[in-house]
Amino acid sequence: MIWQLDIVLLIFIVICAIAAINIKDLMGAVIILGAYSFFMCLLWTEMGAVDVAFTEAAVGAGISTVLFIAAVNKTARRSKD
Amino acid sequence: MTEYFLAKYNFWIYVVLMMIGLYAMMGKRNLVKKLIGMNIFQTSIILLFVSAGVKKGGATVPILRHSDYGSVHAEHLIRVADYLNPLPHVLMLTAIVVSIATTGVALATLILIYKRYNTLEEDEIMAIRKDIRSYKTPRILRSKD
């Protein structure tokens, strides 16, 4: 439990969340969501929850990103907001 | 004051993440953006629950050390303060898997909506539905011919 690492990771997570909300290109937003999931995985490893961390790395950052990319490929890529 | 800040700043950042997710679900018009907001909301709640199991002061991951594993059957008891709380981790493993199931079904529904209305913006879908309900030609068909 190193609180400097903790606060740096939390700031990165908030930046990734805001960027994923505000980008107009949906593919970019989805990839930033994947980066958000990997930062979340790092944060959980740092908290000591290793099982949750590797489940998140496999499921949240892997399968979820793949599903999102497939759906964005089948539908529109631009968004108005 | 500094102690209060150090004891609580994590919760405040979790609340900020939850606000970002909730704003994306309420304020954004694009349906994929709404889904991204729902994912952020879910991870912030999971983060809050995982952080309930953290113990400061030398606690490690909830996997037994070799020395403790050797003395499991002896009278010597394992010190509780050495290991993190495993219960929130178990519950949140279930929650992560349920969240991916929700996302999958939502994306399938999204593809169906796009096939039917040819757009993912909420206000355009509402306008098309209004036209259909009042027996007018929908806007997507009007613009084509």
Add this chain to the structure above:
Amino acid sequence: MRKWFKPISLATVILTGMLLIYGTHDMPSWGDPNSPANRHISPRYITEATRKTATPNIVSAVLGDYRSYDTLGESAVIFTASISCLFLLRRIRRQRNHDD
């Protein structure tokens, strides 16, 4: 109406966030070893799980042994989700004419 939608939702979100931040005042401080969540049932899991299930990983022991019905329900949820995805994305087959 449409114009006011985003400011109203932003105000609602900020109000909710302020209420939640007010609510953190009563929570135990972050990482407190004596918080109620850390005192109630997890000491029993930590001290007894390995003796009863012969698994050094306590999370796996609780997930697969103490709360295995929970895991069964989770797999039921995944099964339901995958079946519903299958039915949603299935290509609708046209009915064949009988005269050919």
